[in-house]
Amino acid sequence: MSYGSNRPMRPRIYNYTVNSFQSQYQTPSRQSHSYPSQHHQPQYYQPSQAQLEEESTAVIPKPIVVPSLQEQDQIFLNVSNVYQQSQQFNYRGVLGVGKQGAGVRKRVEMGFQSGLKDEVSYSLNTIVEFSHTNPQLFNLKENPFVLFNLVKYLDCSVIEYLSDSTIKAENDNLNFSLDAAIALRNLSQIIDNAAIMSLDPRLKEILVKIMTNGDRISGNVIDDNREAIKELLRYTVDIVETISSYIAPAPIDDPLFISLIGFLQKTNDRYLIISLLRSLSRLMVRSVSNKPSAADNISSKLLDQITSYLLLSTTSLTAIHDLGYDELILATLDFLYQYSLPGGSRISKLIESDQRSLLLKTVLLNLLTYNLTNIQTEYKDRLRGKKFLKLIKRIKPPVPISPPFLKGNLYNEIYKLDEPQRATTWMRCCYQSVENGEVTQISLWKSYESQFTTIVNPSFEQPLKKLLPAVDFIKNVCNAFPHSSAKVINLPDGSRKFIIKGIQPRQLPVSIEVGNKESAEKTSTGDGDDAGNVTDEEDAEEEDNLKGDSISAQQKFFKILNYGANNNIKLNEINSSSALLLNCLAKDEAGCELLKGYKSEILDKVLMVPPLFNHVFDSLDYLDY
Incomplete structure (x- = not known):
């Protein structure tokens, strides 16, 4: 069997029959007419005797044996090994050979410029992928086209019906908005990118527009885009949280701050509440009491709602850790601290409600030692339901009537x-x-x-x-x-x-x-x-x-407590944040009046946890017994 060159070829199979041999001499077409009777047969072309003799002398190919599939695979492998050992082919004169082509960033930029749906989808997906794996590749400072196009596709016409924006969205694909949102969310985790994003007024306008869609997920209206908008809202809140530090302090008429307040009053999602409280806290940084601030828009009802989150600390520790309430308590303390920091009328407004004032002066002191499970005290075992000193009950037994019988x-x-x-x-x-x-x-x-x-x-052998x-x-x-x-x-x-x-x-x-x-x-x-x-x-x-059975009174020996064991206790973020809020309240006249009479309780906390002293030292100077 010959395969010509080294390239494998499948063998041809010849299957000649008499009918097929004769068919090549048939006329290409017949004359279409009806036959008068069945005895009239069509006339075919008959080859001459010379033609038949010429065909008989021709070489007739003989059939060959077709190899099996296993044999064909082995032949292919053998030929492939030959190719692998030979030199690589050199293509010359072909366009693009030896050229790397456009890089990823250039390809993404050209995809945005084309405006084609598939190319835009490729560009957005590429940025989403690299924003997670290698965010420096699309740094906003070196690639300004990234922010421009992400903001462009973040805005979607699907969410425009609740907005008063005069600029209409060019994008009508909600999936593009989701891709742009998650890309911006990932890129905003870098400080330089967050600072650049905070300077874009168009981005802040679109974020406010999306925040107004909280009504669409808080109500009972059935919407086909409900789940997609809910996901978009989560990404938007994350973006606001990262850029809020660079646009503080927010003015009194800041639309972003007002939209955050409105959304906080409507949602009951713990994740969104935590992120919203962090954003509001950062927007109130560096605000002063003698100038109008966005914090003046916070109502008394919203303060009741936020302060009530501190009650989660009174739940059992196991339930708190299982549900993850620590972050919510910490976010609440940070918000109350930033709100009360300027003092003056804000603290007066915070404690003007009897409910809030009672909650603050009771729960706040307990948060100073919250979740410190390694505190050593004399009453630690007693608080856990164990007896501190185990005394055997004193009982004087009655005098026996008769002496014990010897044996x-x-x-x-x-x-x-x-x-x-x-x-x-x-x-x-x-x-x-x-x-x-x-x-x-x-x-x-x-x-x-x-x-x-x-x-x-009975075995005693001596006589009586x-x-x-x-x-x-x-x-x-x-x-x-x-x-x-x-x-x-x-x-x-x-x-x-x-x-x-x-x-x-x-x-x-x-x-x-x-x-x-x-x-x-x-x-x-x-x-x-x-x-x-x-x-x-x-x-x-x-x-x-x-x-x-307690014949005589006894007392078990117990080891004297080493009070120095608590000097190495490390405070958590909730303890330090509670101390900051306590100091802020104590420095104000209204807050000092609120905490009057609680100085002894604070000192008890300090005696129990000595590292707490440096955190509450300022409040001890202002408070009275």
Whole structure:
């Protein structure tokens, strides 16, 4: 199989038949006429014998084997490898070869100049892309055509029906306006670009025109362009926020400031509210009280609305962080500070409402330590629902009726002793010396008799020993407890009661060593502090349980608070902004009267958070207790 040169070629397939061979000798057309009968057949051209002989001597091509698809792919790959190893083709004399062509900026500029819809769309999309990835490429100072065309296509005839502008929009494509808005929004994040944009009066006029469309998204009117205009409004508010710092202070009749106020009163979108408050705050910078300012257009109703945002700080911290209210609280504090900064009539207007004055002097102080979770105080655990000092309730247990019954090793040790040592040891282990205690002589003897007349441990092989006689047992009490004495009490009915004064049964038995030691000491007061060392493990466990039932009052040791731990606390922006507003109010006569009596609370905040002192120092000089 030959493919000529190195270029791959697909083989031809010949499929000759008799009919196809004969068809080339047929007449190109027939005479159209009707035949009288079916026996009349059309006449065809018949080749001569010489022509047939000439055709028989011609070379007839033979069919070839067509390779499979896998074989054809392999052939193509082999030929391609040959081309890859050869030198590149050099095109000469072709227009544009070796020329880079127009750059991106020139192509974008020419696309705007053409006015063609596709070219304009390309230019806008290119600027949007580079304004995000490489905004310096379309710097407005070096490329003035960018701002001119973006402002041109930002204005759209769709939003003109609510505007009183005398300049009609050339653009009727709302998508072009969205592209121009997001491009301007991205470019305005650079300081140089924002400063240049703030000098364009046409841009500010279009921004005001778009801001008036807040009515279209705040009402219930169904509009096909509702979502697109809502997106356009967000971009517009972002642009106003960035350029507002360069057009401050706004005059009293500033249309941009008035449009922002009107839009703020109608929207309930948190993102838009935050951006609008920031824009209004920046437009009030460097305003003075003795000159008319755009802040004079703020109504008392709007002040109530803005001040109410501070109440979000009283919500639980978890909910605030989840919903992102910190930025709204901070934007509100910045607005109130810029509004109150000139003092005078503005502060008087701010606190003339009882609702606003009460809210400011209560919430503002709490914002000084807002969201400072790492403060160390004595009452931190108590505020979290935990007890600061854990006291065990003081309970004096009742005197047992009978002494504890011995068992185990202690019983075996005492049983092996001879009388009267056994009786003495038993009394010291089962009774204690108490100043006001008393037991009857008969109950004392019966308890001793019942303890040793029966075998407690069946495995104990020693025989029962003879007990000490009752008379000798009672006389032996004074030997066991030197501070005790046998007495006879005459009862009102004429009978007599024989008692032992100065002892009482123990709650739990003690070891022989402890009993002997305590009997030689001074008589206790009977507060139940006799639960001492015992030998049996079961008795020790019972003693621990009894101590856990609060026999005596106890107090757990706690670590003294290190007050210097709060010196390294870092204040957040809300804390510092609250301090600025507090100082601004305290310097004014009306504000000082509002905060009268709150100096002690401010000092408590400072003691809790020492870094706060530098921020509220000015207000402490003006306020009284």
